[in-house]
Amino acid sequence: MLIDVAAASHIGKRKAKNEDCFGIFGEDTPGLRLFEQGMLVAVADGLGGHIGGDIASKLAISLVRDMVREEPPQEKDSGSEREDAHYLELMKRLIARANESIHKTNVDLVQNKRPMGTTLCVALVRPDQVYLGNVGDSRAYLMRDGQFISMTEDHSWVDEQVKRGRMTKEQAEKDKRRNMLTRSIGTHPEIEVDTYQWRVQPDDQLLLCTDGLINMVADEAILGVLAAPATAAEKADQLVDMANANGGRDNITVIVAAINPDRKKLQRLKRRAWYRANRETLKKKAVLALYGLICLLVGFVLGVLCSS
Secondary structure (H helix, E strand, O other), rough: OEEEEEEEEEEOOOOOOOOOOEEEEOOOOOOOOOOOOOEEEEEEEEEEEEEEHHHHHHHHHHHHHHHHHOOOOOHHHHHOOHHHHHHHHHHEEEEEHHHHHHHHHHHHOOOOOOOOOOOOEEEOOOOOOEEEEOOOEEEEEEEOOOEEEHHHHHHHEHHHHHOOOOOOOHHHHOOOOOOOOOEOOOOOOOOOOEEEEEEOOEEEEEEEEEEHHHHHOHHHHHHHHOOOOOOOOHHHHHHHHHHHHHOOOEEEEEEEEEEOOOHHHHHHHHHHHHHHHHHHHHHHHHHHHHHHHHHHHHHHHHHHHHHO
């Protein structure tokens, strides 16, 4: 299974620290048992204004990493509905464990102060399926056949108003209360986890991101970046740059994963990206090499003239 994956995270322009965290755990992760082919990716956004938002997001990602040590489905269940149920239940159990751990830390250490918490969006990419778990307002998107599709629902106050018909989506996007969450990891003893799954197709692109991207860059602009011929690393960096260019009001974290892209095309894109990244260095080396060659030729000519 071929996955071109990359992440980028930035503090933004208005925050004192970066409370986002991300994780990419692939086939080379130590202790891996969960899968032979695939990848586990996650983003977490520590709640701003809460004690230890950055600690909560890092702890959540650390606990996500433990998922790769879990046992896979039994061989007889492979490719079946029972396999799907296994991964989805594991996703719920993992996120519930993260919630329990962070909530216990709040009870033991935070006491009367605002509890630390975080959003958490986790995706397990397998050769034939993607399994996803989500709590909060970080998001997962799928780009397929030129369509940019949101695969998760926000757990926010304004999103609840939109669902009840009390507010339009356009109004919600402009409302100052859009960052008020109705669900988050660690702030309550129990948590409800939304899970999703869908079949993988070649050239699918998966985007996981915190709201620092969503609130700064329109969907159409994100689609334009994902549709462009570039590597996952270039796209991740460009999305972060766009969010900062539009104001960068929050921390920004993105993970871009191109699933089963054309190998030859990807190799060409990576060669081109390497050349762009090293173009100035290559120019300097070329100039130095030319200068050295000229010096050598001049020395040779002078040597010939002197000997004659």
